[in-house]
Amino acid sequence: MGKVLVLYDSASGNTAKMAALVAEGAASIAGIEVRLRSVDQAQAEDVLWCDGLAVGSPTNMGLLSWKMKRFWDETMGPHWMKVDGKIACAFSSSGGWGGGTELACQSLLTVLMNFGFLVFGVTDYASKLYTAHYGAIGAREPREEGVRAACRLLGKRLAEWVAVYCDGRRQEHPLAKPQERRRPDE
Numbered sequence: 001m002g003k004v005l006v007l008y009d010s011a012s013g014n015t016a017k018m019a020a021l022v023a024e025g026a027a028s029i030a031g032i033e034v035r036l037r038s039v040d041q042a043q044a045e046d047v048l049w050c051d052g053l054a055v056g057s058p059t060n061m062g063l064l065s066w067k068m069k070r071f072w073d074e075t076m077g078p079h080w081m082k083v084d085g086k087i088a089c090a091f092s093s094s095g096g097w098g099g100g101t102e103l104a105c106q107s108l109l110t111v112l113m114n115f116g117f118l119v120f121g122v123t124d125y126a127s128k129l130y131t132a133h134y135g136a137i138g139a140r141e142p143r144e145e146g147v148r149a150a151c152r153l154l155g156k157r158l159a160e161w162v163a164v165y166c167d168g169r170r171q172e173h174p175l176a177k178p179q180e181r182r183r184p185d186e
């Protein structure tokens, strides 16, 4: 049974709300076990446990938060070279559009790549004008249905990759389910 961890930091609750939506999307794929953990409660064992990981952080100066960086520096540092090959993606909440949300996702992906994770983006559109090419992004709390759908789609895609590459369930490959995929012009 594939295992997905949604790990997040959130100072004022916005990224936490996105995390819940990412977890909901991951749980929409049958046979996937989902854990949701804040960075304050997460332990290295949670990361070692999972096959797929979605990491979320508030955008801070266009980067991941210091708490999330500390988790990877101090909690996961001793486990470097023990988590290679797990599948991972990123999401972030910023104060406003243009505030560096995708840069923050990129900084999360950079950390994950350093640890040997296989990171990905999503080509599909979650709804008109909303996608998650570099991770799911939002400004403040996820109110817009497009942002909420992008969070769910990111989690769903993570669970699909886990199902395909960790559980050998090729029927969960997104290319095998074209009817579920939305193009930019739809």
Ligand SMILES: Cc1cc2nc3c(=O)[nH]c(=O)nc-3n(C[C@H](O)[C@H](O)[C@H](O)COP(=O)(O)O)c2cc1C
Residues within 6 Å of the ligand: 009, 010, 011, 012, 013, 014, 015, 016, 057, 058, 059, 060, 061, 062, 063, 093, 094, 095, 096, 097, 098, 099, 100, 101, 139, 140, 141
């Ligand atoms: C130290 C700090 C730095 C921030 N830097 C940025 C930033 O670079 N760009 C931006 O748009 N918002 C920035 N913000 C605003 C947060 O990203 C925003 O309020 C976000 O929704 C908070 O998410 P949270 O509720 O999960 O903590 C910053 C907030 C703090 C506290």
